[in-house]
Amino acid sequence: MTETVTPMMAQYLDLKQGYPDAILFYRMGDFYEMFFDDAVAAAAALDIALTKRGKHLGNDIAMCGVPVHSAEGYLLTLIRKGFRVAVCEQMEDPAEAKKRGSKSVVHRDVVRLVTPGTLTEDTLLDARRHNFLAAIAQVRDITALAWVDISTGALRVMECPVLNLGPELARLSPKEVLIADGTEPEFRDIVEDAGGSLTPLGRSAFDSTQGEKRLCDIFAVGSLDAFGSFSRAEVAALAGLAAYLEITQKGNLPLLRPPVQEQRAAIMQIDAATRRSLELTQTMAGGRAGSLLDAIDRTVTAAGARLLDRRLSAPSRRMGVITARQDAVAALCDNSAMTADLREQLRSVHDLDRALSRLALERGGPRDMAAIRNTIGQAAILHQTLSKAELPDLLATAQRDLIGQDELLALLDAALVAEPPLLARDGGFIAPGYDEALDAARQLRDEGRSVIAQMQAEFIKHTGINALKIKHNNVLGYFIETTAAHADRMLAPPLSDTFIHRQTTANQVRFTTVELNEIESRILNAGGEALDIEKRLYSNLSAQILSHQAALGQLARAIAEIDLAASFAHMARQDGWVRPVIDDSRAFHIIGGRHPVVEEALRKSGTPFVANDCELTETPIWLLTGPNMAGKSTYLRQNALIAVLAQIGAFVPAASAHIGIVSQIFSRVGASDDLARGRSTFMVEMVETAAILNQADDRALVILDEIGRGTATYDGLSIAWATLEHLHDVNRCRALFATHYHEMSSLSAKLDGVDNATVSVKEWDGDVIFLHEVKKGTADRSYGVQVARLAGLPPVVVARAKVVLEALEKGEREGGTARRAVIDDLPLFAATPPAPAHAPVKQSMIEDRLRDIMPDDLTPKDALALVYELRELLSGTGK
Incomplete structure (x- = not known):
């Protein structure tokens, strides 16, 4: 037996063929339905029920659906999970399809392809961020990048060598990037690193000759020269965007601003690693909270x-x-x-x-x-x-x-009510008095009962029959009803010339008139007529606004x-931020600088931020030493962020600031591995350091932290040493270089442009106190064991670390051979007898004294005496 495909399912399969890589939202009344594999994938992604509808080729047809009124939320979920959605709407009233026959299907068509880069609805977008769609095009040896936010119309383009695509995409964070078919291997890693999805297009979409004609049509100009002198690669990238928008918007192009040509030389260059490190617009964890943008956004x-x-x-x-x-x-x-x-x-x-x-x-x-x-x-x-x-x-x-x-304002003031509804299809948004035909239709729609009541009074007066009434039911519509006793008068001339008999029941006789039929038709159509008028007025107003x-x-x-x-x-x-002095010099002089994000966080807890100076004008490189947790990374970042703030035109968190234009900022502070590409933490560190040394110019600002820490001590020291020399002699840039290799402090005596600085700490009763003050000089040691103690390492581990440290330092003082001997003679931790399971902990005299005190039993005089006693014990004079 041959299985018959229903007309509706045949229509669905035909539409689906045009969008094999997208989930098809197939409109059926108040729902968007999905079938077959689309239903299986969507049900899993949206966590909705998967059902079935009939069979196809002997198998059940999987089906799921979402309500039309709440579809936007489901759309957003699918887009965020990497799907594309083709939205298929009913293009006619189902009643029209019924007129063609019982087997006729409502005409449907795809009206929009929803992708990550083509969202426009408020509910799908972050109002405070752009949603960029980008395109990469190559013409001969020139590469160009174009990007558009169709929710605002912003359209920009620039020439961009392949080497610089990564930093530019990191800056823009496009949600979707268009490339020519066949170039996926070249661009996939770059695009995915920037967090975008890759969309290949046919190469014809990037044809610069045809693309220029398409762009001229879009902007209604004879030549693109009106907007600038664009290279063929730039035109090709813009053409790729235009072609894709025509595909996804089904020819209904968004409102695009004229293209603006950007120059890379006009903006500070910040690579992707540095953006992550400085957390300019989002943190390393990926959120906005805790970023510089979050801290300074008071818009x-x-x-x-x-x-x-x-x-x-x-x-x-x-x-x-x-x-x-x-x-x-x-x-x-x-x-x-x-x-x-x-x-x-x-x-x-x-x-x-x-x-x-x-x-x-x-x-x-x-x-x-x-x-x-x-x-x-x-x-x-x-x-x-x-x-x-x-x-x-x-x-x-x-x-x-x-x-x-003023003219547009007057028009909209006159046309719109104060608080209009969300959708035009709901009606009720045109103000009374704006359109006479609309007012008349609304009056008839809203005052139909009073019109009928007035007509009933006129009929009673005309006939003299007080029992006459105008009624309504779903079968006859409006009709005139009177008792059988009065019916003879209405059936006889002259009333029979006006009243037309319709129906006789047991006790009543029903009539109509030509006038009543006309009024009935007008009342029944008044609502639809009013809505049609409003829709027409809406279109006119929309055109006026867009003009x-x-x-x-x-x-x-x-x-x-x-x-x-x-x-x-x-x-x-x-x-308390100040206006920085910006000029074309190589100055970098910050007095009382503060980290804007850390200060904001500390302010909420009532803790003051310790401000610090930075002077890189005379000696452009500072070698910064000091223990972990002392604030070296914060200090490095705060000076880079002050430079960024200064060059966006903001005031800066400092007592004063003088900054020569910074062309590039490079930051390598902290690192993690990249397992997907087979890179260890040290390899990532070296790749990022290599990028800095190969690109930084004499106007760059470089901040580096713990170069070489991921390998053996002498390997790391040698790499850090050579890196600092290269920054000084070759790059000749301004730099802050933090390190634990104290041996490097001797470079300040050999290199004129290097100075030593350290983060101050104090030791108190075996603990280390971080002062967070940066001053000239070098750290005497790293205080690593003390920091380990603060971190909560078991006391026995801390004590053992001190023993090993003392042995290593003794060996260092006595020379390499002696050091080796000391280490060899050091007994192993495992050889040390373990402490008893509940070994008593030796208490200080102060702790012993406090343990014997019952606070509730103390008089004020006794409490004062106790304070003096404890003070004597603390100073060592007590017994």
């Missing part, structure tokens, strides 16, 4: 937060740009009252960029329009507040961009600029 708008994220990821190297940003912060810092007003007013601002993008993709709603309306109105208030002071150029430009949308997208984009950027400057000013005043 109150989503656009301002995204701008901070971008700037922190790419500090500027242009003096003019940095100075303009500093001037804006300084102006607001000097006017705290105005800054407070601005920050309060900014809290009422909405996310213009994402609202515009949703409208352009037809995924928006009336609330997006209301958000745009409200933000335009709030921008006028911001403009008025800024007019109270003389502004530097950056703020003055932003202020000008806040106004100029102002360029000016609204400028407004959004102005709001972000003001928010960021105000947040920096607020932070500077609140936390």
Whole structure:
């Protein structure tokens, strides 16, 4: 017997063929259904029930589904787990399909391919971070990188050698990266290291000639020269993005800003390892909490937060740009009252960029329009507040961009209710009085009963029959009903000319009229008519808004600029940060510098942060010694972070700062193995160190911690020694070099550009106290045994370590042969008789005395006498 495939399943299989690598969300009424392998995979990923629906080729058809109204949450889960989702919608009313016959299937089609880099819904995105889709293209020997956030329209491109793709992708953290088919082996590791998913496209998508025509059509220009002079590789990368957006959005392109060409030379270069080490935007564990971004983000708008994220990821190297940003912060810092007003007013601002993008993709709603309306109105208030002071150029430009949308504001004010619904399909968002036809339809829809009651009164007056009533049921609709006693009058002329007999029951006779039929039709259709009118008005309003997208984009950027400057000013005043001096010298002079993240954490516990100086102007390399836990790593990082903050235009956590432009920052502080690539911790350390020595220029800032610690002592010392010499003689950069190899301190006498510094500690009663103060000089020892004691090693292990240390130090003083003899003669730990299971612990005299005291029995005089007695015991004069 031949198995028959149902028309609906045939439609599903036909649609699925076009998207073999995606899960197909197949719309069936109020659910998105999934079948076959898609259902099995989705049910497991979403933790939902797996059922079945009929058979195919003799096997049960697996099925699962999710409600349409809550589909976004399920979409996000699937995307985060690495799936792509093709969303298939019903393209017609099921009633229309029924008219074609009982076997007709509702027409469906895929309207969107959802991928990690093409999300636009608020519920699927982090409002305070970009969601970048990137593309890598190669034309001959030139490689280019382009990236877009379709939720905001930001589009940028740059030439980028393959060697630098890793650092750039680490900066952008794209969720998805497009490459040409066949190049996966070349780019897979680079993309995955940056946390993105790899998506190959046909090579034709990156054709620069056809791509240029496509881009010109998108931006409605005759040539891309209007936006800059792009190389063929850059055009190819932009073309790849455009082609992919046409595929995933089914031709409904997002609202893209004109492409901006970036130059790598204009921004501070920070490689992926350094970003992880400095924890600029996320911690090594992968979260935002505890990062520099988290510590300094005082912005109150989503656009301002995204701008901070971008700037922190790419500090500027242009003096003019940095100075303009500093001037804006300084102006607001000097006017705290105005800054407070601005920050309060900014809290009422909405996310213009994402609202515009949703409208352009037809995924928006009336609330997006209301958000745009409200933000335009709030921008006028911001403009008025800024007019109270003389502004530097950056703020003055932003202020000008806040106004100029009065016409659009008036339109939206007149058209929209104060609090519209989320979806246009719900209706009720157009304000009364805006459209006469809509008002009439709404009146008929909402006041149908009063219209019928008025008609009933007119019929009673016309017939003189007080018992006449207009009623309604689902079979006849509206009808006129009277008793049989009065029916004869209505069936006879002249009333029979108006009233048409419909039905006779046992006690009642029912009539209708032409006028009643017309009113009934209008009442029944009024709701649908009102909704149709609102949908038409929604489309018109959307078109009007999008026609102002360029000016609204400028407004959004102005709001972000003001928010960021105000947040920096607020932070500077609140936390005591200062404006750094930035110039083109090689200076690096920090007085009273502090680690912004650590200080923020300590502030919450009420603990003050110990500030420290750093002077790399005259001697560009400091060799830093001191024990573990003393704060060397914190000191290294804080100076790198101060440089980053200075070059994003912020004030810095210090008493004063003078920094010559830093071209690159390299950090190798801490390391872990990379088992996936077969690299040990030491290998990772050496790879990162090699990258620094091969790339750092004379304007770089390098921070290194414990180079060579992962191998034998003399191997490690020799590597650290040679590395420091290379930084001094070849790279000629500014550097902080922390080490436990005290032998290296002698290099300061041999290299003019090296100075010694140490982190101060004190010993007290066998314990080590960390002062966290950095001063010139060298550490006398590492205090490793004391730190081990603080860490909680068993006392017998600590005691044994002291014995071994003393023996090793004695041998060191007596020379290599003597050291070997001392070590050979040292008895093994295993040879030492073990302590009794419950051996009594010898107590000090003070502890013995306290053990005999009963505090509740002491008088005040006795307690005072006890304090003096204990003090004498402590000084050794007591008995």
